[in-house]
Amino acid sequence: KPDVIRNSVVVSDNERGKPVASAEVLVEPKHAKGDTVSRSKFIISHPGDVQDMYTLQANKIGEGTYGSVTIGVHNSTHQQRAIKTMSKANMKHVVRFQQEIQIMKTMDHPNIIKLYETFEDRKHIYLAMELCTGGELFDRIIEVGQFTEKDAAIVVQQMLSAVFYMHTRGVCHRDLKPENFLFLSKGTWVLSRTRC
Secondary structure (H helix, E strand, O other): OOOEEEEEEEEEEOOOOOEEEEEEEEEEEOOOOOHHHHHHOOOEEEEOOHHHOEEEEEEEEEEOOOEEEEEEEEOOOOOEEEEEEEEHHHOOOHHHHHHHHHHHHHOOOOOEOOEEEEEEOOOEEEEEEOOOOOOEHHHHHHHHOOOOHHHHHHHHHHHHHHHHHHHHOOOOOOOOOHHHEEEEEOOEEEEOOOOO
């Protein structure tokens, strides 16, 4: 078992004070200082068009202020990625966004979305990221109405683990909300849109 920074048990009681759910909270193993720096060296920044390496599906799976997200299939490995395409013309501060990308490259945590590679041409910046097909936490809350105490404890544990990891590395997200937590796989949420 890895050396952990914090190991706690969260217990939820019903209105009569009887324990009804608990979740063990393991907050990120300690890493050597060079761990996150070494990961960033493996994330390649390509000049040019993303379609040189990925075949993009026509339909969009997401759209925001700065651009859109489609599914891209890597031409060599056939792995699916979420390809975020952002227009530089829509960005107020391109340099600040490029700094945010540098921070994203250093993040290596199971509850923070992974950035695999970037592309940049004259008009656009493209991010090839971990594909999350399960939707947003916000949509899941609307769908189920309310979480059980056990499910809520699991979600909160994953959120706090991601935020604690970022804070120990001097990074503040500045936009925490249910829309920025995405469903990656059964029972696992990831925080998207790392902000500096």
